[in-house]
């Protein structure tokens with residue numbers, strides 16, 4: 001008989017993640033994912049001999065329409081290996097959205113792992129980068145004073161918002177025309193696909209490399225994957241080894257990741273996205289509940305995130321977090337993230353949120369706000 005301790009993964013849907021809206025990274029693995037650890041092969045993946053890992057890499061490569069895949073420990077590792085592999089001979093620079101995970105939350109890795117100049121761009125539409133933003137900020141001439149753009153890194157979804165396939169097609173054509181490597185931080189690309197914005201292969205065909213996470217909304221305990229051409233993945237495998245990311249019995253990571261893909265992403269009306277779609281519905285319900293109190297959101301709610309606009313309502317982030325805590329909910333700021341464990345427990349979560357929102361709006365000093373704290377929180381916790 002297994003022991004169910006507080007926080008134990010064996011608690012499944014009843015675990016602490018059911019009341020945690022801080023991020024989808026806190027999802028705990030399902031019993032099926034944990035059972036996969038018992039079933040997986042236990043061969044050496046540095047020797048490339050582990051069937052469970054090789055199978056997973058081939059499966060995701062096929063799903064995304066790419067030649068090869070490489071299991072990595074984290075989304076950060078996937079992004080960093082991709083950029084290190086795409087960039088060859090300096091001088092070179094990387095272009096990305098100013099809110100990108102690769103610049104804001106990866107410990108400056110791009111700078112010290114590649115030495116690239118990173119140029120960040122604010123999307124003019126306030127939501128996602130367009131070809132105009134990219135072309136106006138890229139350096140494609142041969143002036144020796146300039147630092148040529150050799151990689152563009154896009155993020156999809158970013159803040160829960162989908163970058164449309166049509167815009168990526170335009171950016172991809174531009175990148176190809178100028179021999180610029182195109183990477184996608186697709187930590188949550190699954191969410192865009194589950195929302196009906198295009199298949200994984202539709203998106204991935206437009207990029208040289210894509211990194212996708214198993215340990216966010218999909219619920220696996222560890223792991224991400226980098227996909228690309230066989231040549232790029234061969235290089236990335238080498239870089240992975242150099243930073244200590246070569247795993248031995250990697251099946252214990254790959255096994256649960258495969259279940260996460262098959263069950264959290266794979267089951268659904270169109271053969272994908274079922275559990276993820278449930279979390280999108282919950283994010284919409286949170287937006288609707290918030291709207292009943294007169295609140296607006298900072299970004300369109302298209303997937304599993306709802307960003308409350310506290311500032312225009314003169315509401316304090318610190319108070320929201322405290323009221324959440326009093327109601328038994330874990331919140332980190334104005335970003336509320338739904339995931340499958342929240343979806344399983346949605347009635348309970350929505351009731352608690354109603355109570356939190358009610359108390360927050362009751363004491364609202366209208367027209368002003370804890371601006372400094374709001375701004376700080378806005379950028380906190382984008383994990």
Ligand SMILES: Cc1ncc(COP(=O)(O)O)c(C=O)c1O
Pocket residue numbers: 025073074075076077079101155157185187188213215224382383
């Ligand atoms: C968009 C995005 N990319 C990459 C990462 C990095 O993933 P990891 O925490 O596995 O390194 C995160 C983490 O939350 C993320 O939100």
